[in-house]
Amino acid sequence: MIYQGNAITVARDDDAVATLTLDHRDESVNTLSSTVVGELAEAVEALRAESGLEGLIVTSAKEAFVVGADITEFHGLFERGEDEIRTMLERVHGIFNAIEDLPFPTVTALNGLALGGGCELALTTDFRVMSDSAQLGLPETKLGILPGWGGCVRLPRLIGADNAIEWIAGGTQNKADEALRMGAVDAVVPGESLQEAARDLLDRARRGELDHEARRTEKRSPLKLDAIEQMMVFETAKGYVAGKAGPHYPAPIEAIKVIQKGAGETRERAQAIEAASFAKLAKTDVCYNLVGLFLNDQAVKKAGGRYAKQARPVEHAAVLGAGIMGGGIAYQSASKGTPILMKDIKAEAIDLGLKEARKLFAKQVERKKFTTEQMAERLTHIRPTLSYGDFGEVDLVVEAVVENPKVKGAVLAEAEAALGDDAILASNTSTISITRLAEHLTRPEQFCGMHFFNPVHRMPLVEVIRGEKTGDAAVAATVAYARQMGKTPIVVNDCPGFLVNRILFPYFGGFSALVAQGADFRRVDKVMERFGWPMGPAYLLDVVGMDTALHAGEVMAEGFPDRMGGLGGKDGGGVIPLMVEHERLGQKSGKGFYAYEEDRKGKPQKVEDDEALELVRQVAEGEQEFSDEAIIARMMVPLCLEAVRCLEDGIVGSAAEADMALIYGIGFPPFRGGALRYIDAMGAEAFVAQADELAAELGPLYAPTDGLREMARSGQRFHRDADPA
Structure with a gap:
């Protein structure tokens, strides 16, 4: 063993190859927290001190490679002065540069998400091989900052400035085939072949079949763009990105400026430009609020997860009331794999609901989110009906009829009579008291609100409303179903207008x-x-x-x-x-x-x-x-x-x-x-x-x-x- 830490180990095999494994013992995912970065520095020093090594493979024992820096540390770090922020960045640059400069070829095996600092770590090695299910990206601009650990320097030199701008300014997560096409990785293989493929790349470099020194020279040198090419790439990108980002989000434009200013510089000078801009953005209100937004989102998802753990999955659902809203709910359920009955008393309303669902599926096919075959298969998950005949098998019903308390009350009572004893009933109401609607029911503890926002397929929020008699099981099942549908549920208590x-x-x-x-x-x-x-x-x-x-x-x-x-x-x-x-x-x-x-x-x-x-x-x-x-x-x-x-x-x-x-x-x-x-x-x-x-x-x-x-x-x-x- 060359190095043993809490999150990082480095082991040497009998063929003079070291493997650096990221596996944080106390966390479900790998992040590059300040503690882990400290271990990484120690691990790199141990590698440099080890004699006789001929190669390094960087890998992860977690489901994901590295999901990024530890964002929970950002507010505490960013409240310090710009000088301290730059000092932190320079320290990480030193560690990453040391990996890039190791006296033997290096390969990263990307087995899952490699985002932010995880992507930047992977860029330090000479070669990258990626699982076909993995994703790679630099999402920092979504937090109001930019890649600060070399991403603005290395990525443009690997995939070209125009492609790097698209990745960095857009903050996208990129699939393996796209990463390979761009040149961000050197091979894509099935997950079970990842380690073998990484070793094969490394051995080819050791034999001289792959020139790792040429790759390093490319990453350390200025971009190969003349003045006219630079103007065309960067000025065109600024205009386009400014229109997309708008005036309130400065990070995407600043990232382009950093790539542009560093284009004619060597590695260290370009990294200094990157660090200065990162430190400036880190002190803005926009960054502070977007980081807070990320932390809030994580807190909301954890709260939803705690509820969902208490419920069994919804295997069959139903929506009462077709039309545009019912069709949208049916589409959302079916598109995420949960079969759903769509009931109405009028055939024309059923037709309208099915038309809405088909339209939404067709848009997903246009955007290449679904194939035509997948759309056809998922459409079969929506079963229209004019009766309650099959409602005895349903786990959860969403009532989505007209916003009228008398009509809703009557429909809810009818539905309850047709449901099994354990089924949950929910009302998609935007204003009517859940406690009041529960007066029509014999099992009010199994009833709650499930308020979708319009249009259903676009709006991520679902309010799950607890009435005075709503039981925990009803809330948990409804939260679980909302999460199955790809929504973000937030549990609120009953009052006029809810939350x-x-x-x-x-x-x-x-x-x-x-x-x-x-x-x-x-x-x-x-x-x-x-x-x-x-x-x-x-x-x-x-x-x-x-x-x-x-x-x-x-x-x-x-x-x-x-x-x-x-x-x-x-x-x-x-x-x-x-x-x-x-x-x-x-x-x-x-x-x-x-x-x-x-x-x-x-x-x-x-x-x-x-x-x-x-x-x-x-x-x-x-x-x-x-x-x-x-x-x-x-x-x-x-x-x-x-x-x-x-x-x-x-x-x-x-x-x-x-x-x-x-x-x-x-x-x-x-x-x-x-x-x-x-x-x-x-x-x-x-x-x-x-x-x-x-x-x-x-x-x-x-x-x-x-x-x-x-x-x-x-x-x-x-x-x-x-x-x-």
Whole structure:
């Protein structure tokens, strides 16, 4: 044994070949934490000191190779100064360069995911062989940083600057065939042949059949691009990537600049450029929030996993109510391999649901996610029916009929009577109380909410709603089924609007008040889109549907009359009831705040409409100019306060879950981290002061809670990771 650590071992065989094995004893996956990096340094020194070695194979004993650096360490590291961050990077560069400079050929055997630092480690060796099921990538730009351990230097020299820009700026995970085509790896083999293939590559290099020194020279030298080629590659890429990334995500463009600045440099000088840019990005709010987002996502997935472990898998499901929503749910279930019955009382609704499912499958075939054969096979997992005949064999039923408590109650009671004793019943309702719907059932403990967001195939969030009598088994089974469907479930307690819609409607309330006071809704949309929302509030209301928003507003007004009493009610005045009165329901009717025209692909495109402008003037108190800052404050403060109330009321279990629900459910700007992280970034004291100022004019929707005031006094935060610099 050359070296023995907790995560790394280096052993020598009888043929003078060493194998460095990554296998962290205390973790289920390999990460390059600061401790593991320390072991790697010791292992490399031991290799350099060992006499008579003729080759090295780097491999992993885990299912994945290395999934990256230990992201849980990032906030603590990044809160330090740029000089300390650069020092850390230079240390790792020294270790990785030492691997690259070993006096014998080296090969990495990639048996699974090799991401971030794991990919960068693999790039240090002379050759790489990859399992056909493995994936390779540098996803750092998704965390607001860039590859900082040599990825911006080595990858362009291996696969070309244009290909490296695509991988790095896009943060993609690349399959084995793509990695081979690009030249990132030298061979792809079945998993069971990986070690044999790695040894074969190494032996060929030892015999001189493969020139490992030429490969090293290529990685240490400037890129082979002349000035004109550089300009064409980098300037074209900057324009394209800037359009895709948008103004709020600087890392992809910065990564291109790093590759460009380092293109004419040798290895060490290019690495210094990379380290300087990494350190600068690591200190940004965007990086801090995106790292927090990753950590929150992991926390949410762990919470879902704990529930799912308590449940047996759902082997057969059913959806009640076909049409677009039912077809979307059926597609999602079938596409992930869970057979599903799709029941309706009308054959035409069944036809519509099947048409929707076929359309979604066809799009996946177009994108090469499925073959035609796979699509045909998965479509057989959807079985349409007009009766309850086969419901006795179903494990879980999702009711997705019209959003009417009487209709839902009747359908749920019918379904329960047809189900087996252990089956779970769930309602896809966006507003109706689960506790109230349970009154129609004889087994309320086996009933919960399962709220999908529209469109089902795109929106990752599912709210699993626990009513007063819902049992743990029902929650666990529904969470497990949502995960089987590829969704991110978040368990919430019952209340009007549940979690996401309850938080969203004060945002709409802020919008309605702005319009009533004379703000131009088009300007409000533009300001909030520049803030980072995928669409402004007027446009969002058009997409949601004005009638849907009015109904939900009535539910909120009834549930929270003290602060949301003015948000709903057909007689309550305001712009939303006026739109409904004039049958301007949004995209569904072709007109709302905007008019809609189909583009060449048949998708609705918004255009300004003079009739809408004239209608809005009827509810406005003249015209008034608001600054960008005023619009943002009046929109964001009520939304954030409602998120605080949901956490304090126990509707959601953690700040992480609250923030992720908003990001996954309504497109809250990811780079801002969520509503509660937004308060953290501003500071609770400053946020409370801003809210109090608005509440004096606008009322209780803007009034901070007592709990938030206490947080402001004591300097507490919702997220207890490291403070941003």
